[in-house]
Amino acid sequence: MNLPNKLTVLRIIMVPFFVLFMLTDLGGSANKWIALVLFCVASLTDMLDGKIARARNLVTNFGKFMDPLADKLLVCSAMICLIPLGKLDAWIVIVIIAREFIISGFRLVASDSGIVIAASYWGKFKTVSQMFMIILLIADLGSVFDVIGTVLIWVSLILTVVSLIDYVVKNKEVLTQGGM
Template sequence: MNTPNKLTIARVIMIPFFVAFLMYDIAGDAGKWIALVIFIAASITDTLDGYIARKYHLVTNFGKFMDPLADKLLVCSALICFTATGKLAAWITIIIIAREFIISGFRLVAADNGIVIAASYWGKFKTVSQMIMIILMIMDIQNGAFQTLITVFIVIAVALTLISLADYIMKNKQVLSMQD
């Protein structure tokens, strides 16, 4: 197993620890900060594994499948935790998760027909905005300016989620018309 795939697996392994420190009083007041460090470390592995895989020609089918899945698991885990604790409206979590299911479905149908749907810049912007939003929500500093910043990033993340969805559909609408 190569280094990028090990980083992807490490990201998946970090998720239950992230959720535990975020949701449960394991470490008292330090719990959210430990969750923050774990989330940031996991987010960095996302950037690092792709960079290493492309630079050193270590792209594998396992990595093509697991890397985006690991990203979705990390982000969706955080969103579900925030929804469960009342920090994030359920409709926001549903929009973001629904987009991931739709794009994954598109990719599966396309792959079945020999078409590769590459990641777009909109998708990358969406991921970065969601990760920043999650980092800010974990920090949850209680002052008006910081809470406004969180709200701004929630709006940005939802907007980029919808824009990237529309972009994927428009660029790949031929996938919708494919027959068995």
């Protein structure tokens, strides 16, 4: 397993620890900060694995499939944790997660036809906006950061829908060739 794929696996392993600190009192008053550090480190592995894979020509089908899945696990887990904290409305999380299920299903159908669908730029923009949104919502710094967090919630939601449309339009042959 190459370094980018190891970073992807590390990101997946970090998710339960992140959730543990988001939803329990294990770390006491430091919980939010521990969770924030875990989320930031996991998010950085997302940036690093892609850069390393492209720079060293280590792009693999495993990475093309698992990297977006690792992102979904991290981001969706974080958003679900933010619902009971009153930081994010459930309906927004449902829309975002529904998009993730649709794209994952789309990729599964494509893989049955021997097609690997890599992440698009719209999908990457969506993920980055969601990660920044989550960081601000976890940090809960108040004041102008609350406004920025609200703007990022809406930007993330819009990019979620735009990236879904982009995937479907660019890969519509998967629907016709994939036996659907």
